[in-house]
Amino acid sequence: MKTFKxxxxKIARTDENGRHYDEIPLQDGLVINKKDGENDWLLESLVSSEHTDRFKELLEEKNEQVLVVTISKRTNTPAKLKASVRNVVELENNLISVLFSGKMTANRPFGDAEKILTELLDEGLDGEDLLQAFSSKLHKVQEPVSSK
Incomplete structure (x- = not known):
């Protein structure tokens, strides 16, 4: 096993306007790669107790959630996981511990990059303009926009 900070x-939710990603402010958290050959991961997040109802509801539903997490440093590329809430524990100081169990998914398929590049070439971009536009759009794919 390997442990990371x-x-x-962010947790995905879908409504009539499409998919959105809600940022969950963390007090602290751990990510554990179980290294079991099955791509199993555990996440423990310490969050404000104001989120208790939401996480208890997810625990009861037992449905997988799409999570977008950043591990170790804020500058690292976010990773996607499909995970279920396994436990919610109320702690002192208005905090809860939420334990997720899940699997890492493909972070960003090459198809996204190819699609972006094709669109930009079709727009007639080249050289430095192409590079800047490609980088900008690729980062937008990589980091979902947080909304509530």
Whole structure:
């Protein structure tokens, strides 16, 4: 097993306007790669107790959630996981511990990059303009926008 610091976490939700990612402010957190050959990961997040109802509801539903997490440093590329809430524990100081169990998914398929590049070439971009536009759009794919 390998343990890392969890520095940010977003949870996907879908409504009539499409998919959105809600940033969950963390007090602290850990990510554990179980190294079991099955790509299993555990996440423990310490969050404000104001989120208790939401996480208890997810625990009861037992459905997998799409999580976008940043591990170790804020500058690292976010990773996607499909995970379920396994436990919610109320702690002191208005905090809860939320334990997730899940699997890492493909972070960013090459298809996204190819699609972006094709669109930019079709727009007639080249050289430095192409490079800047490609980098900008690729980062937008990589980091989902947080909304509530």
């Amino acid at each position: 969890l520095v940010s976490m």
